[in-house]
Amino acid sequence: MMDELLERCREGCEAAKKHGATDAEVVAQRAEEISVSIEKHDLQIARSSHESTFGIRVLIGDRLGFASTNATRDLSDACRDAITLARATPGDSHNRFPDSQPLPTVENLLDECASEFSAADAVDCASKMLRVAEAADRRVIVGDGAFSSLRTTRAVANTLGVAASEAASLFTHHVLVTAKEDERVSSMDFQFGACRHAKDIDVAPAVVLACRNAIDSLGSAPGETFQGVVILSPNAVLDILVAPLLFQTNARNVLRGLSRWRDRLGHPVASPALSVVDDGTRPGGVASSSFDREGVPHAALPLIERGRLVSFLHNTYSSSALGVPNTGHAAGSANTLPMIGPTNLALAPGAASLEELVTDTDQGLLVGRFSGNVDPISGDFSGVAKAAHLLRHGRRVCPVAGTLVAGNVFDALCAIMDISRNTQQVFGFTLPYLRIGGVSVTAG
Amino acid sequence: MENLLESTVRQSSSWIEARFQERRSLILSVRNGHFDQCSSVRASGAGIRALVGGAFGFASTTDLSERGLRNAVSAANALADATSRGKTGQLVRLAPAAPTRGTFAVATNDPLDAHTLEEKIDLVLRIDEQIRRASPKITSSSVTYEETLEERIVATTEGTLARVLDMKPSLRVLAVAAADGKQSMGLETVGVTGGWAELLARRSPDELVAEAVRIAVDQLSAPHAPGGPATVVLDPELVGILCHEAIGHTVEADIVLGGAITAGKLGTRVASELVTMCDSGCPPYAPHPVGLMAVDDEGVRAGRTVLVERGILRSFLHNRETAAFFGVPPTGNARAFLYSDEPIIRMTNTYIEPGDTPVEALLAGVEDGYYLRGFAMSGQADSNAEFMFGVREARRIERGKVGAMLRGVTISGNAFHVLESIDGLGNDFAWENGAGVCGKGQPAKVDAGGPHVRCRITLGGRQA
Incomplete structure (x- = not known):
């Protein structure tokens, strides 16, 4: 997938040059997300989305234009939009693209098994968030929250030789917790957690902290x-x-x-x-x-x-x-x-x-x-x-x-x-x- | 696409809502004579929402072929099934809604497509230069023109097939002034549902520049306001932000069910009897508000919902799910920003109906207080109606006379207490909140406004 996306970026650069660009850069982003939202202390909806987006930046001399599209089969409309904008706008001598440089290796960004993480797994994690809150204190309500599993692939190429791509996974969760006791309502507390690997998912610390803070602000x-x-x-x-x-x-x-x-x-x-x-x-x-x-x-x-x-x-x-x-x-x-x-x-x-x-x-x-x-x-x-x-x-x-x-x-x-x-x-x-x-x- | 969507929903054995959306945006942003943004964004796709076992599932796709839509329907059904297995509370039911069919297009004789890119670029460059020429104290200028053209189609298994053609341009003008080591800014905005002529008619570029520069320069020498409760006259923009942000969210039925302060208060007094507050997709006052819409993203016709009638809380804002829960008709407030968002309860155009007092008389009636104008695009409100908003321009009122400017003013308090304190409503009306977006997990273009109002509010300033 990474190589395919990078290849599309390179093709987009060539297409932009054919349409009249002096230089071009194409950035691509593919995202696959499964999320489950919590409202009123219950699961609200599970969602999935798969989307690829391409952004095309062109230079005609020092004049810049940019267009993006998610119609990934054909980048020619977006190329034409970017060229039209570049032709119509004034130039700026600092409009330029970077040269290629060696990239560092950043560890621990991708869980190779993330594609196996299913909607049912996401539902389990969101359900656990509610159970943790209930176990922490019966006076709390998770008014809003979510669990999300995201896999992304990014690629960027330009006509000066930049060609880079990278895949990553990210699991995030957040809660907004309020506590109620008799007529007393606490401040709302927000907590967030994230990890890169499914094996590291632990929703409890953020939920417990939010519950404790909400309880502490009662009265x-x-x-x-x-x-x-x-x-x-x-x-x-x-x-x-x-x-x-x-x-x-x-x-x-x-x-x-x-x-x-x-x-x-x-x-x-x-x-x-x-x-x-x-x-x-x-x-x-x-x-x-x-x-x-x-x-x-x-x-x-x-x-x-x-x-x-x-x-x-x-x-x-x-x-x-x-x-x-x-x-x-x-x-x-x-x-x-x-x-x-x-x-x-x-x-x-x-x-x-x-x-x-x-x-x-x-x-x-x-x-x-x-x-x-x-x-x-x-x-x-x-x-x-x-x-x-x-x-x-x-x-x-x-x-x-x-x-x-x-x-x-x-x-x-x-x-x-x-x-x-x-x-x-x-x-x-x-x-x-x-x-x-x-x-x-x-x-x- | 209409035929494809309709055949997709007809083939489904479960309840399905299918939405197609194609959006084209243009952003032109100039700062100090240089282009910051010159972008075109095209996005199209479909979102499928399924209801299985009393729970929703939602899947979006950019594959708009028959097979792509079929796959999205399967995914949405599977997601709904997964949700239903983890759900512990009440199962989802939908209130009945008459099927909506037809095409609903923005009315304008001057569509944005009829104006060239060069004309739009000339406009932002001219305004940007005008700002910097307006005063030697101006150190930075910025102008952003943004337009969105959109086609949406909603089809449901109950027979809705509605096509919406929409058009929304906006302008933002920012002036930054500096002197003696101090900096301040003036930000003026305008946004409409409509075409080029409607945008420029709402507030002219000359007026936007003059106001932004005046506020930026005058604030440089303005002292900080003292904090504490005060009698104030709020302009329509602040009235609008109070209606939308501090009150409106607390009457969105999903927020009500989440424990908002309005829960259980239908039929009770929540405001001065002068106050009638509404949300309407097609409001009767001042044309072309940004939240204008004839049909929502569940295919329900958008109408006028009276939220507060002469001080009494009368209704919440509903989608079909919450309408079924409360046993009332849906109010046409289910909206999704993109095809990849599921519809949730959102406001459209939220406002206080005008009264009969001239604005001059409202101001003249203040012995010791403040005239507050404009939302400083910062602040927050909670579901308990407690709010804090930045004010763009604050002026002292003494014995009915509007005087010197103060800086760094915020207003805060409980919005319903503010509504209860209203003792005068202006006979004017304006929409003033159309250039930004409301955020509630996903953005939405909304508008808000009303007349000038006189009330009591807490000013946040600096201690002397």
């Missing part, structure tokens, strides 16, 4: 108003800090003049406690693969080292425009032009346990999730702390509801006081708990 009080310390859970770190961090390190935003860190390479942008690495080659990682959307090899890339900004994320366009090496972060599917995005992004763990972070807090708020507004440009954030707990004299006092937290992401990055040693996987992100000072907390 919430109004909270307190203060300016001070918050401890962000991995989910809250994702909700508040990760999007602005990625916005600022995206080289396209440097080019657009939108990144406030555009002149800060080598300078401090965060507390010395913080180090951030993106690594698309991590064995078995949720977002691992040997090459990016353009066929450029992935590699481990430090973004922030002990608080100093050390790199931006680049694709071929931004590396050309800024005259720096390409970091292999072209992102996107066969339906879109290459953008820039992370792979497996990790905030390096610290030394303290979560309980030590709590013990060190005289007055504070432990934030489980965040629901609100984060402006990636200004960094201003303001929203409701969900699954939150008031902290006093180093102890959790009670769960609180309706408490607002507000501040600025860039101030918060510099105000990180401590980082937990335990981390959690949330989609492609590996995130610890962060203890941060100077945040505005307003009782609801």
